[in-house]
Amino acid sequence: MAAKPMSNTPIITPDYKESTESYRQLIESTGEDLDRPGLQDTPIRAAKAFAHLTQGYHQSLDEVVNDAVFPSTNRELVLVQNIEFYSLCEHHMLPFHGVAHIGYLPNGQVLGLSKFARIVDMFARRLQIQENLSEQVAQTIMDVTGCRGVAVVMDASHMCMMMRGVNKQHSTTRSTAMLGEYVHDNQARNEFLDAVPKRQPAF
Numbered sequence: 001m002a003a004k005p006m007s008n009t010p011i012i013t014p015d016y017k018e019s020t021e022s023y024r025q026l027i028e029s030t031g032e033d034l035d036r037p038g039l040q041d042t043p044i045r046a047a048k049a050f051a052h053l054t055q056g057y058h059q060s061l062d063e064v065v066n067d068a069v070f071p072s073t074n075r076e077l078v079l080v081q082n083i084e085f086y087s088l089c090e091h092h093m094l095p096f097h098g099v100a101h102i103g104y105l106p107n108g109q110v111l112g113l114s115k116f117a118r119i120v121d122m123f124a125r126r127l128q129i130q131e132n133l134s135e136q137v138a139q140t141i142m143d144v145t146g147c148r149g150v151a152v153v154m155d156a157s158h159m160c161m162m163m164r165g166v167n168k169q170h171s172t173t174r175s176t177a178m179l180g181e182y183v184h185d186n187q188a189r190n191e192f193l194d195a196v197p198k199r200q201p202a203f
């Protein structure tokens with residue numbers, strides 16, 4: 001018997017037509033021969049890869065969280081650290097990647113641990129700048145859990161600073177977003193910042 005569909009939402013199979021054509025034009029603009037064997041499937045491959053890297057636009061928070069919010073009396077710091085992420089900078093569409101560290105102070109309920117990573121990915125898989133990515137993750141955790149405070153630190157290396165432009169191989173960027181009690185409570189801020197791993201140079 002066929003598996004029962006999970007919802008009545010129609011399954012849309014993307015055909016990547018427009019993005020494949022865009023990649024064809026982009027490759028042609030280099031003077032390359034699109035018919036040579038190595039490149040024949042490259043436009044569709046690149047289109048599929050780009051769709052993957054930007055899939056966060058098509059995810060819903062409800063699906064990502066999947067009701068994994070659980071009652072708890074624990075109100076102390078929960079720190080989920082070293083969540084690796086890959087994103088694309090919105091200025092050059094080149095990758096930036098690194099790790100996110102998320103701390104929060106629960107207020108009667110806690111979020112399933114994997115959901116922190118899923119929320120990071122949902123916002124990272126878009127065209128982004130690192131500062132906004134950090135804020136969006138923090139705000140979403142606050143909205144979903146109703147926590148007392150949330151702090152996000154992200155350490156990342158930006159390919160647009162490494163492969164081109166200023167060509168700096170060792171520079172990394174730390175962005176921070178703090179909400180709720182973390183805004184004014186220096187003791188809570190310091191507890192979180194002391195617990196966050198120190199960032200190593202990119203190489």
Ligand SMILES: Nc1nc2c(ncn2[C@@H]2O[C@H](COP(=O)(O)OP(=O)(O)OP(=O)(O)O)[C@@H](O)[C@H]2O)c(=O)[nH]1
Pocket residue numbers: 089090091128129130131158160161164165166
């Ligand atoms: N604040 C911030 N800037 C970013 C991020 N990703 C890329 N950028 C910067 O966006 C800026 C765009 O600057 P522009 O002068 O318009 O572009 P550009 O001529 O390509 O700049 P260069 O990279 O300096 O060659 C650069 O300074 C990038 O380093 C990010 O996540 N946050």
Ligand SMILES: [Zn+2]
Pocket residue numbers: 089090091092093094158160161
């Ligand atoms: Zn960039």
